[in-house]
Amino acid sequence: MSEVIPHxxxxxxxxxxxxxxxxxxxxxxxxFQELYQASQTVARQLASLGVAKGSHVALLSQNxxxxxxxxxxxxxxxxxxxxxxxxxxxxxxxxxxxxxKVNLLVTSDQLSYEKxxxxxxxxxxxxxxxxxxxxxxxxxxxLTLSDPFTIIYTSGTTGFPKGVxxxxxxxxxxxxxxxxxxxxxxxxxxxxxxPLFHVSGLSILFKSVIYGMPVYLMESFExxxxxxxxxxxxxxxISVVTVMLQRLLEKLDNESYPEKLRxxxxxxxxxxxPMLEQAQKKGVPVFQSYGLTExxxxxxxxxxxxxxxxxxxxxxxxxxxxxxxxxPSSQGVGEIYVKGPMVTKGYFNNPDADKKAFQAxxxxxxxxxxxxxxxxxxxxxxxxxxxxxxxENIYPSEIESVITELTNVQEVGVIDKPDDKWGExxxxxxxxxxxxxxxxxxxxxxxxxxxxxxKVPKEVYFxxxxxxxxxxxxxxxxxxxxx
Amino acid sequence: MSEVIPHxxxxxxxxxxxxxxxxxxxxxxxxFQELYQASQTVARQLASLGVAKGSHVALLSQNxxxxxxxxxxxxxxxxxxxxxxxxxxxxxxxxxxxxxKVNLLVTSDQLSYEKxxxxxxxxxxxxxxxxxxxxxxxxxxxLTLSDPFTIIYTSGTTGFPKGVxxxxxxxxxxxxxxxxxxxxxxxxxxxxxxPLFHVSGLSILFKSVIYGMPVYLMESFExxxxxxxxxxxxxxxISVVTVMLQRLLEKLDNESYPEKLRxxxxxxxxxxxPMLEQAQKKGVPVFQSYGLTExxxxxxxxxxxxxxxxxxxxxxxxxxxxxxxxxPSSQGVGEIYVKGPMVTKGYFNNPDADKKAFQAxxxxxxxxxxxxxxxxxxxxxxxxxxxxxxxENIYPSEIESVITELTNVQEVGVIDKPDDKWGExxxxxxxxxxxxxxxxxxxxxxxxxxxxxxKVPKEVYFxxxxxxxxxxxxxxxxxxxxx
Numbered sequence: 001m002s003e004v005i006p007h008x009x010x011x012x013x014x015x016x017x018x019x020x021x022x023x024x025x026x027x028x029x030x031x032f033q034e035l036y037q038a039s040q041t042v043a044r045q046l047a048s049l050g051v052a053k054g055s056h057v058a059l060l061s062q063n064x065x066x067x068x069x070x071x072x073x074x075x076x077x078x079x080x081x082x083x084x085x086x087x088x089x090x091x092x093x094x095x096x097x098x099x100x101k102v103n104l105l106v107t108s109d110q111l112s113y114e115k116x117x118x119x120x121x122x123x124x125x126x127x128x129x130x131x132x133x134x135x136x137x138x139x140x141x142x143l144t145l146s147d148p149f150t151i152i153y154t155s156g157t158t159g160f161p162k163g164v165x166x167x168x169x170x171x172x173x174x175x176x177x178x179x180x181x182x183x184x185x186x187x188x189x190x191x192x193x194x195p196l197f198h199v200s201g202l203s204i205l206f207k208s209v210i211y212g213m214p215v216y217l218m219e220s221f222e223x224x225x226x227x228x229x230x231x232x233x234x235x236x237x238i239s240v241v242t243v244m245l246q247r248l249l250e251k252l253d254n255e256s257y258p259e260k261l262r263x264x265x266x267x268x269x270x271x272x273x274p275m276l277e278q279a280q281k282k283g284v285p286v287f288q289s290y291g292l293t294e295x296x297x298x299x300x301x302x303x304x305x306x307x308x309x310x311x312x313x314x315x316x317x318x319x320x321x322x323x324x325x326x327x328p329s330s331q332g333v334g335e336i337y338v339k340g341p342m343v344t345k346g347y348f349n350n351p352d353a354d355k356k357a358f359q360a361x362x363x364x365x366x367x368x369x370x371x372x373x374x375x376x377x378x379x380x381x382x383x384x385x386x387x388x389x390x391x392e393n394i395y396p397s398e399i400e401s402v403i404t405e406l407t408n409v410q411e412v413g414v415i416d417k418p419d420d421k422w423g424e425x426x427x428x429x430x431x432x433x434x435x436x437x438x439x440x441x442x443x444x445x446x447x448x449x450x451x452x453x454x455k456v457p458k459e460v461y462f463x464x465x466x467x468x469x470x471x472x473x474x475x476x477x478x479x480x481x482x483x
Numbered sequence: 484m485s486e487v488i489p490h491x492x493x494x495x496x497x498x499x500x501x502x503x504x505x506x507x508x509x510x511x512x513x514x515f516q517e518l519y520q521a522s523q524t525v526a527r528q529l530a531s532l533g534v535a536k537g538s539h540v541a542l543l544s545q546n547x548x549x550x551x552x553x554x555x556x557x558x559x560x561x562x563x564x565x566x567x568x569x570x571x572x573x574x575x576x577x578x579x580x581x582x583x584k585v586n587l588l589v590t591s592d593q594l595s596y597e598k599x600x601x602x603x604x605x606x607x608x609x610x611x612x613x614x615x616x617x618x619x620x621x622x623x624x625x626l627t628l629s630d631p632f633t634i635i636y637t638s639g640t641t642g643f644p645k646g647v648x649x650x651x652x653x654x655x656x657x658x659x660x661x662x663x664x665x666x667x668x669x670x671x672x673x674x675x676x677x678p679l680f681h682v683s684g685l686s687i688l689f690k691s692v693i694y695g696m697p698v699y700l701m702e703s704f705e706x707x708x709x710x711x712x713x714x715x716x717x718x719x720x721i722s723v724v725t726v727m728l729q730r731l732l733e734k735l736d737n738e739s740y741p742e743k744l745r746x747x748x749x750x751x752x753x754x755x756x757p758m759l760e761q762a763q764k765k766g767v768p769v770f771q772s773y774g775l776t777e778x779x780x781x782x783x784x785x786x787x788x789x790x791x792x793x794x795x796x797x798x799x800x801x802x803x804x805x806x807x808x809x810x811p812s813s814q815g816v817g818e819i820y821v822k823g824p825m826v827t828k829g830y831f832n833n834p835d836a837d838k839k840a841f842q843a844x845x846x847x848x849x850x851x852x853x854x855x856x857x858x859x860x861x862x863x864x865x866x867x868x869x870x871x872x873x874x875e876n877i878y879p880s881e882i883e884s885v886i887t888e889l890t891n892v893q894e895v896g897v898i899d900k901p902d903d904k905w906g907e908x909x910x911x912x913x914x915x916x917x918x919x920x921x922x923x924x925x926x927x928x929x930x931x932x933x934x935x936x937x938k939v940p941k942e943v944y945f946x947x948x949x950x951x952x953x954x955x956x957x958x959x960x961x962x963x964x965x966x
Contacts, residue, residue: 003652003824004844005803014858015799142805173486176659180694184667210802211663316498319693320488322625341486361487375497 002146002169008209009036009072010141020214023189023233024065026225032212035072042073044134049104049122052137053078056101056151058120060084060093061108063196063219066126068205070106071196075149075168076139082151082163083197087392087452090117092161096153100163100348145169151348152199154293155395163348164293166199171206173341174296177318178203181301182237182263182287184211191238193218193226194391200239200267203297223247236260241268241391242275242423245286249278256283263287267298268391276311290314290379294363296342299323300377313376314369318342324362325371332370333380337362385476387416387424392454394426396476399457402450403428408438413466414457415479428457429479431465438462485629485652491692492519492555493624503697506672506716507548509708515695518555525556527617532587532605535620536561539584539634541603543567543576544591546679546702549609551688553589554679558632558651559622565634565646566680570875570935573600575644579636583646583831628652634831635682637776638878646831647776649682654689656824657779660801661686664784665720665746665770667694674721676701676709677874683722683750686780706730719743724751724874725758725906728769732761739766746770750781751874759794773797773862777846779825782806783860796859797852801825807845808854815853816863820845868959870899870907875937877909879959882940885933886911891921896949897940898962911940912962914948921945 005011012021013036021035030038051057057079061067074081082100084093097105097120105120112125124132149168153161190208192215194201208215216233218226221244229235230248238261240248245266264279267289279286286307289298300323302315317323320340327334339362346354357364367386369379387394396414403412410431416424432438440460447456467478488494495504496519504518513521534540540562544550557564565583567576580588580603588603595608607615632651636644673691675698677684691698699716701709704727712718713731721744723731728749747762750772762769769790772781783806785798800806803823810817822845829837840847850869852862870877879897886895893914899907915921923943930939950961 003656003803004822005824006800006805008802011802015802169486179662179667183669184662186666212802317489319491319494319498319695320486322489339487341488 002144004142004144005172007076007140007143008172008206009039009075012036012209012212016212019212020189021208022065022068022215022217024217028065029214030065032209035069038069039072040076040139041134042069042129043076043139044137045129045132046070046073046077046079046104047137048132048135049124051077051079051104055079055103056082058082058084058097058100058102058105059107059197060086060105060111060114061126061197062086062110063192063201063217064108065217066108067196068217070126070129071150071202071205072209075143077137078140078147080148080151080165083202085153085197085452086111086195087454089449089451090114091450092452094118096161096163099153099161100151143168145172150202152197152202152293155393155398161398162350162353164199164344165346165348166296166344170296170342170344171203172210173320174203175207175210177320177340177342178207178298178301179211180319181303182265185236187234187260188236189214189216189234191216191218191226191229191233191235193221193244194239194241198391199293199297200241200291204239221247223251227251230257230261234258234260237263237265239265239267242266242271243390243421245271245279245284246275249275249282249284252282252284261285263304265289265298265301267291268388271312273311276307280308288314290367290377292365292367294344294357294365295321295338295340296344299338299340299342302376306376310372310376313372313378315377316375317377323371323377325369326364327370333368334370336365336367336369336377336379338365339363385415387414387426389416389419389422389424389426389454392452394455396426399426399428399447399451399455402447403430403443403457406438406443406446408433408436411466413474413476413479415476415483417459417483419458422454425458426455427459427461427483429461429463429466429482432462485627487625487627488655490559490623490626491655491689492522492558495519495692495695499695502695503672504691505548505551505698505700507700511548512697513548515692518552521552522555523559523622524617525552525612526559526622527620528612528615529553529556529560529562529587530620531615531618532607534560534562534587538562538586539565541565541567541580541583541585541588542590542680543569543588543594543597544609544680545569545593546675546684546700547591548700549591550679551700553609553612554633554685554688555692558626560620561623561630563631563634563648566685568636568680568935569594569678570937572932572934573597574933575935577601579644579646582636582644583634626651628655633685635680635685635776638876638881644881645833645836647682647827648829648831649779649827653779653825653827654686655693656803657686658690658693660803660823660825661690661781661784662694663802664786665748668719668745670717670743671719672697672699672717674699674701674709674712674716674718676704676727677722677724681874682776682780683724683774687722704730706734710734713740713744717741717743720746720748722748722750725749725754726873726904728754728762728767729758732758732765732767735765735767744768746787748772748781748784750774751871754795756794759790763791771797773850773860775848775850777827777840777848778804778821778823779827782821782823782825785859789859793855793859796855796861798860799858800860806854806860808852809847810853816851817853819848819850819852819860819862821848822846868898870897870909872899872902872907872909872937873905875935877938879909882909882911882930882934882938885930886913886926886940889921889926889929891916891919894949896957896959896962898959898966900942900966902941905937908941909938910942910944910966912944912946912949912965915945 012032017033288302290300291298500516675687771785773783774781
């Protein structure tokens, strides 16, 4: 029997009505009471479109106050939010909308042009939503933790994106696991600059309503603005990816952040040691972490105290979480398995993916790692071939299958190339069917028409053949040697 | 499907092996790693007696390190701990042992004399337990939150004690609800002087292993020693009942507690306003609270900030909890109903009690209260006739049924009388069958033989008749007027 709790935003509006819930646009803000009222209003407007318990509503928006309100509004209706990555191509968006059986698409006004391109039963911009009449319906007073709340797509090694379903309970336990690790102070304020359509950004919203904590919301990562906010706005916590931390460290010349900044939570891929050492030198309290969309945010974290001693480690699993390494070899390196109440119960409408991903209650992450003698996790390789570029995950197979659609392509292999700015970038190796009629630009143009721009190979090499092993499997490490 | 988490003590031994877990006997201590090892050893010793998943083991002990270790040891076996109140009479203890279907009784060495008087299949003192060989068995690595872990008896209005079953989940959610209310700091250390056989004391142990927080354990409430500990031992939190707070305030002359003492959690009955005002004046951060054994510790708390503004209120329900007042009258006063994942799922082997106590997912507390316009709870009357004496609950009906057993007693009514030292004390009004052969001392002696000494009526009045209403119900308020 699943646990039932009072609706988290209603609860904070009762406990801390006048506490700041959200600061946005640098100078504007909402209290919990105001956020509650705004969310209830939008819930009633959404109800006038027929949105109800179980409806699937896709949301395509940059980080802004309306996005936050819409997410909470949907929780009051018991609807499921499908969070769309604004950087995806229309082709990719349409796949997710269809796969998630979306009834309604809501876009920010800024992204209303996408609305025209996408096929959904109902489509509204935020402005259109605000014009709707309010329908008097019963709004949810409680949250049943086993109920689904959000779906976020993630590509797998097969290249087909899968919808990760998060229940209210997944988000609750993620927030609690994080609090038990980082502590909870009435002074806390979390800066959210990671996109809310990624679980790393989204999870900050739920921490806000579970802890009763203000969130400082920023639309996009502009190093100067984030730096200023950290200096002047009483921020105590911020979630970043490697490329962001690098930019921020560049800005930190002969000064340090205020002491109240107590946690810079670093996720989204490998962190170069020199950067971590530099952060340490500058007194930046970096907490390295490891997590997946499937784990509802970080599930393994390295505390600031251990940062130097265990440099390069992602730390230990959170209090409610477990980790084990499946080691086929005697080397200690193996696939990382995780377990815990913050781990998704499965993918949307995808029993095959579920079957591959879960084993006896454990999630097989596909990532490789090992534990040192004290039990600290070191991630050796993210999901085999995964490319992480500026915090975004790129699956080579997804790009490969698009390039293969080109008529003159015989075979293709995509790998990552280290990059100073983005961490990694994708590059492609192509074997053509004949020597004519295809150049780098044509390949990039074609991919750009189908996939998010960060997935477009920055370099394309035409080769005679691809390195394959005896069982004809592409040997990507050979391609890396060719680079 | 219930959630599964790693065993909480094993987890802390992994995350914080060298962190202090327990300080006791003023100068001794155990780290989480040491507590883990000691508990695993005792678990294997208990296993040699056949204790296994589902066994019911009664524990009769004053607060000490062995009691803590034994409780954790039982969790490693999946056994259920029946926590016995050391102040109960052998008669009362035997009832609970029988009712809870206890397989093994463990007593502290200090209380070994009780062991002789009680009938149980197996009985061991702590010293005897320590002599046992260790049996190699698989110890629990995980906790399933829906599994029962503890049973604590509470008397009802009917006078028959009922065993409140707490699952691991009840204790987990209680600790989390408290952390979301009070915050979590790495500096926290909780002083446990309330008996661990009460849920208010016991819950501190679970906070310890869930937060990774040290507990400063004291065997009994000696005002001087507690005062000294608060002054000199880096205590940040303490749970007390009214009578304790009063004693502590008396000690606090022209000095104040260290600033790091950030929460004095006050439970266990009505708090006199003058005392709260005095605490405020002396800068003692009192958090009034309301809870029952059934709610696994406090479920409603008044924060320190609201203490003055809402003096006399118990506050608002914790983040995962809900409260409503069932108001038959239009006055706003009604029975307090509570709901949340920290609320027991039911009584042991007592479907009748379950049926009376639960309604559509809500627990009917039997207590009366009202909410003010801002939603703060004021408890008007604890469980109708409940007497709270020095933090211990006394049900008049329980004393009445014992006194009725005396041959010359026709009828009896027990009520509370205000008392400077204990808050309330029980007094009895008795109608004799004839005028001879029964005096105050004889009544007290008889009750002392059957019930805990704090339940013995401090005053006994012999009267001609008891005040009853038209439907023959005892009008206790009339008895109070007679006083």
